[in-house]
Amino acid sequence: MEQTPPDRNGHHAYPAHWEADVVLRDGGTARIRPIAPDDAQRLVSFYEQVSDESKYYRFFAPYPRLSDKDVRRFTHHDYVDRVGLAATVGGEFIATVRYDRINAQGRPSSGPDADLAEVAFLVQDAHQGRGVASALLEHIGAVARERGIRRFVAEVLPANSKMIKVFTDAGYTQERSFEDGVVHLEFGLEPTDRSVAVQRAREHRAESRSVQRLLAPGSVAVVGTGRAPGGVGRAVLRNLLAAGYTGRTFAVNRAFPEGLTELDGVPAHRSVAGIGEAVDLAVVAVPAERVPEVVADCGESGVQGLVVLSAGYAESGAAGRARQRELVRQARSYGMRIIGPNAFGIINTSDAVRLNASLAPEPPARGRIGLFTQSGAIGIALLSGLYRRGAGLSSFISAGNRADVSGNDFLQYGYEDPDTDVVLLYLESIGNPRKFTRLARRTAAAKPVVVVKGARHSGSTPPGHAVPATRIPDATVSALLRQAGVVRVDTVTELVDAGLLLAGQPLPAGPRVAILGNSESLGLLTYDACLAEGLRPLPPLDLTTAATPADFRAALARALADGTCDAVVVTAIPWVGENGVTESGDGEVLAAALREAATGSAKPVAVVHVEMGALADALAAATSTARPAPEQVPVPVSSDGPGGGAGAAARESRARPAFGDTPEGRPEAGGAGDGRRIPAYPAAERAVRALAEAVKYAQWRRQAAEPGRVPEYDDIDEAGAAARIAALLSEGAAAPGGMPLRDDAARELLARYGIDVRPALPAPGPDAAVAAARRLGYPVALKTTAPHLRHRPDLGGVRLDLGDEQELRRAYGELAEALGKPEELQPVVQAMAPRGVDTVVRASIDAAAGAVLSFGLAGAASELLGDIGHRLVPATDRDAAELIRSIRTAPLLFGWRGSDPVDTAALEELLLRVSRLVDDHPEVVGVALEPVVVAPHGLSVLGASVRLASPPARDDLGPRRLPSY
Numbered sequence: 001m002e003q004t005p006p007d008r009n010g011h012h013a014y015p016a017h018w019e020a021d022v023v024l025r026d027g028g029t030a031r032i033r034p035i036a037p038d039d040a041q042r043l044v045s046f047y048e049q050v051s052d053e054s055k056y057y058r059f060f061a062p063y064p065r066l067s068d069k070d071v072r073r074f075t076h077h078d079y080v081d082r083v084g085l086a087a088t089v090g091g092e093f094i095a096t097v098r099y100d101r102i103n104a105q106g107r108p109s110s111g112p113d114a115d116l117a118e119v120a121f122l123v124q125d126a127h128q129g130r131g132v133a134s135a136l137l138e139h140i141g142a143v144a145r146e147r148g149i150r151r152f153v154a155e156v157l158p159a160n161s162k163m164i165k166v167f168t169d170a171g172y173t174q175e176r177s178f179e180d181g182v183v184h185l186e187f188g189l190e191p192t193d194r195s196v197a198v199q200r201a202r203e204h205r206a207e208s209r210s211v212q213r214l215l216a217p218g219s220v221a222v223v224g225t226g227r228a229p230g231g232v233g234r235a236v237l238r239n240l241l242a243a244g245y246t247g248r249t250f251a252v253n254r255a256f257p258e259g260l261t262e263l264d265g266v267p268a269h270r271s272v273a274g275i276g277e278a279v280d281l282a283v284v285a286v287p288a289e290r291v292p293e294v295v296a297d298c299g300e301s302g303v304q305g306l307v308v309l310s311a312g313y314a315e316s317g318a319a320g321r322a323r324q325r326e327l328v329r330q331a332r333s334y335g336m337r338i339i340g341p342n343a344f345g346i347i348n349t350s351d352a353v354r355l356n357a358s359l360a361p362e363p364p365a366r367g368r369i370g371l372f373t374q375s376g377a378i379g380i381a382l383l384s385g386l387y388r389r390g391a392g393l394s395s396f397i398s399a400g401n402r403a404d405v406s407g408n409d410f411l412q413y414g415y416e417d418p419d420t421d422v423v424l425l426y427l428e429s430i431g432n433p434r435k436f437t438r439l440a441r442r443t444a445a446a447k448p449v450v451v452v453k454g455a456r457h458s459g460s461t462p463p464g465h466a467v468p469a470t471r472i473p474d475a476t477v478s479a480l481l482r483q484a485g486v487v488r489v490d491t492v493t494e495l496v497d498a499g500l501l502l503a504g505q506p507l508p509a510g511p512r513v514a515i516l517g518n519s520e521s522l523g524l525l526t527y528d529a530c531l532a533e534g535l536r537p538l539p540p541l542d543l544t545t546a547a548t549p550a551d552f553r554a555a556l557a558r559a560l561a562d563g564t565c566d567a568v569v570v571t572a573i574p575w576v577g578e579n580g581v582t583e584s585g586d587g588e589v590l591a592a593a594l595r596e597a598a599t600g601s602a603k604p605v606a607v608v609h610v611e612m613g614a615l616a617d618a619l620a621a622a623t624s625t626a627r628p629a630p631e632q633v634p635v636p637v638s639s640d641g642p643g644g645g646a647g648a649a650a651r652e653s654r655a656r657p658a659f660g661d662t663p664e665g666r667p668e669a670g671g672a673g674d675g676r677r678i679p680a681y682p683a684a685e686r687a688v689r690a691l692a693e694a695v696k697y698a699q700w701r702r703q704a705a706e707p708g709r710v711p712e713y714d715d716i717d718e719a720g721a722a723a724r725i726a727a728l729l730s731e732g733a734a735a736p737g738g739m740p741l742r743d744d745a746a747r748e749l750l751a752r753y754g755i756d757v758r759p760a761l762p763a764p765g766p767d768a769a770v771a772a773a774r775r776l777g778y779p780v781a782l783k784t785t786a787p788h789l790r791h792r793p794d795l796g797g798v799r800l801d802l803g804d805e806q807e808l809r810r811a812y813g814e815l816a817e818a819l820g821k822p823e824e825l826q827p828v829v830q831a832m833a834p835r836g837v838d839t840v841v842r843a844s845i846d847a848a849a850g851a852v853l854s855f856g857l858a859g860a861a862s863e864l865l866g867d868i869g870h871r872l873v874p875a876t877d878r879d880a881a882e883l884i885r886s887i888r889t890a891p892l893l894f895g896w897r898g899s900d901p902v903d904t905a906a907l908e909e910l911l912l913r914v915s916r917l918v919d920d921h922p923e924v925v926g927v928a929l930e931p932v933v934v935a936p937h938g939l940s941v942l943g944a945s946v947r948l949a950s951p952p953a954r955d956d957l958g959p960r961r962l963p964s965y
Contacts, residue, residue: 299334367392390620587614
């Protein structure tokens with residue numbers, strides 16, 4: 001990376017891009033930044049708080065205080081050969097690290113060949129064990145690489161086992177020796193597979209822990225609790241108490257009179273600092289202009305995290321965005337993480353916590369679903385939908401403007417949380433798609449991840465979201481999520497439908513579906529829905545309208561025991577009795593019969609009901625305790641609230657159901673028998689769509705257990721390609737979209753990866769075309785290559801199967817007469833390829849998602865319909881095979897309507913070679929092979945273009961850092 005130019009004094013400017021917020025091992029945050037000359041007093045104060053033992057470990061001798069010379073040396077750096085970084089909390093140093101460049105003789109050096117530096121750490125004793133040194137090592141290593149340093153050397157006393165462990169656990173390739181009573185460590189700084197894995201594992205543990213601290217606090221303060229009934233703060237306090245929160249609760253409002261010591265049975269204080277004991281979580285429900293003083297109060301009091309319900313931030317315009325950036329900066333400076341602002345709140349139903357720090361009108365029962373939403377209003381809808389259908393939650397986060405805690409953080413938590421079996425996410429933006437897909441893939445390998453994404457086609461960042469949304473087309477995002485194992489659905493209703501099935505039923509072993517019920521017509525509708533979703537339904541079994549619950553039980557038991565089906569859909573309509581159509585009490589009886597038949601089965605069961613509310617309610621009900629009818633309690637919003645609270649979400653939450661005075665009155669979600677819940681759907685299409693998603697996810701899980709491989713090809717010349725790319729880039733500066741290569745240069749580069757492009761010889765005139773044809777051999781093709789004609793086959797710019805000179809000259813004249821002068825057409829002559837199916841293979845670099853491999857059939861129809869498949873690079877052999885089969889027009893490759901199947905094995909190999917090229921050489925930012933004619937035996941690449949550019953930054957390989965705002 002290019003170095004920052006020095007200032008007039010020979011020192012480099014302060015490198016602000018090295019500043020970063022990081023999550024530490026215990027879930028708290030710290031800020032890492034370069035040490036500057038005005039940090040002298042901070043350094044002295046920090047050093048005074050370090051124990052004598054730690055000072056001895058750092059300097060190998062008693063060193064009680066820093067001299068003035070030491071202070072100057074440790075605070076004045078050139079940011080090239082001498083660099084110091086500090087980790088800070090509340091603006092004060094908690095740890096430092098520095099490197100000094102040295103030459104081969106171990107002396108200070110600034111020579112261009114000195115790629116070795118000595119590194120040393122010092123961590124305040126109170127913060128040791130939090131992973132501060134590991135985070136600093138990642139960042140100082142990245143700084144060193146930027147400044148041309150490739151190796152670190154460190155000398156550590158043998159008794160300093162903690163620091164030795166920091167170095168040895170980092171994952172870098174290292175050498176270790178012992179001499180003169182000192183452990184000598186030397187290690188390279190280039191990322192290795194192990195160092196990246198270690199870094200990501202630390203990131204995972206830290207981010208998971210940071211969310212766990214928010215969801216399981218030992219104490220909660222509600223800041224902005226009004227004395228009078230009503231208001232957002234008072235509503236949150238009441239919800240905390242009604243849920244039976246197991247920790248300590250405090251009401252805080254600066255307007256409380258001096259004599260007020262209690263409110264709603266909890267201690268009342270005018271400030272968090274006045275509480276006088278530890279507070280883990282603060283729920284902030286004050287107007288936006290008062291939030292900074294609340295954050296300062298919380299930070300100075302050691303609060304670990306904030307849920308900011310207050311509105312008036314990025315969703316309100318430019319001034320609000322600036323206010324939101326300052327909120328994040330201020331909270332992180334104290335080591336706190338934020339949910340919100342403009343949040344709806346959080347819920348944790350664990351018996352050990354029982355936290356409802358939200359405005360939820362219908363608190364959920366305890367269950368196995370974790371729910372994250374970026375919208376308070378959608379959060380209300382999801383909670384209500386899950387509540388009505390008897391589903392329970394393990395945890396819930398409404399992130400509002402998502403200024404800090406994001407869906408990525410929730411994925412980290414959901415993967416670890418033993419109480420969560422399914423993760424549901426409503427997202428309106430994905431700030432870091434590369435990281436999201438990586439985390440989603442890991443989580444999905446253990447438990448389902450279901451996502452619905454709003455703002456899919458708006459083309460802009462949703463209001464209030466400070467993190468830029470990805471500009472990747474939605475179809476590409478969907479394909480990448482599918483590759484990561486995510487269940488991508490289109491609506492909130494489908495999110496609930498899929499979540500209920502995945503949380504309550506086992507995964508299907510395949511796509512075969514048995515259908516049974518008391519309505520032939522409803523069975524046929526279900527059958528058609530299965531075919532539309534790609535399932536393999538068996539002929540429906542009609543039990544007739546005279547069927548009894550016992551008949552249903554027996555039929556379901558037989559279907560589940562049948563080895564020819566993998567799942568069962570039960571359809572039911574009301575019975576026709578002597579007094580007409582009625583359900584009477586048979587809904588509950590039928591629900592019990594279905595539960596009995598399904599108990600112990602390894603196959604999923606779903607129920608489709610029409611106008612059978614009693615059946616749906618009975619299936620949704622818990623087995624132990626009937627859920628009492630909710631009592632609507634008004635929750636007015638007073639002026640003591642946050643100036644709008646959670647925005648629309650707060651205004652829509654005027655009531656909440658009361659479940660009694662004790663948490664035991666809240667039933668736990670669950671089914672009968674073995675505890676599984678049978679989901680019920682009011683329409684066949686909804687049940688089948690949820691089942692189809694479960695089938696696709698189960699198939700992905702089985703394949704993920706045996707991942708594909710990235711093949712090695714002996715004829716790939718990686719070194720030669722690298723040298724050629726470097727030479728081409730040195731010839732000139734690349735355009736903003738990359739430097740397009742000449743046709744011959746592109747063919748040469750592709751050939752080094754075993755990708756042969758059929759030569760196309762220029763034909764500026766008829767005689768040149770004839771000469772080219774003689775050189776290539778007849779038959780030939782004559783085609784225009786002018787950019788304005790390249791994608792216009794309707795204009796007839798291509799002539800095929802020209803068998804001799806006469807045909808070629810005639811075709812040349814026709815092209816010139818129809819389309820223009822030869823110099824405008826840029827015609828070329830190319831040898832004819834064997835007949836086959838025309839396809840397109842592309843690879844491109846997206847700044848957010850990374851390298852993406854794409855495939856589709858050539859032609860306007862595929863582009864118009866968006867029938868293009870995508871996979872992340874590097875692609876495995878399994879990815880290549882799935883990519884070919886993922887497009888809707890794939891049957892044309894496999895012998896559709898009696899045509900000859902084409903050589904898909906050769907096509908898969910081509911895809912893998914292109915994937916290897918862009919993965920091995922990040923300078924290759926674009927490859928387009930078009931058309932690729934795939935014949936029954938072999939394929940021909942008839943056109944190719946390649947773009948080069950300087951390697952884009954890989955933030956996923958850099959040190960851990962929270963998004964900046």
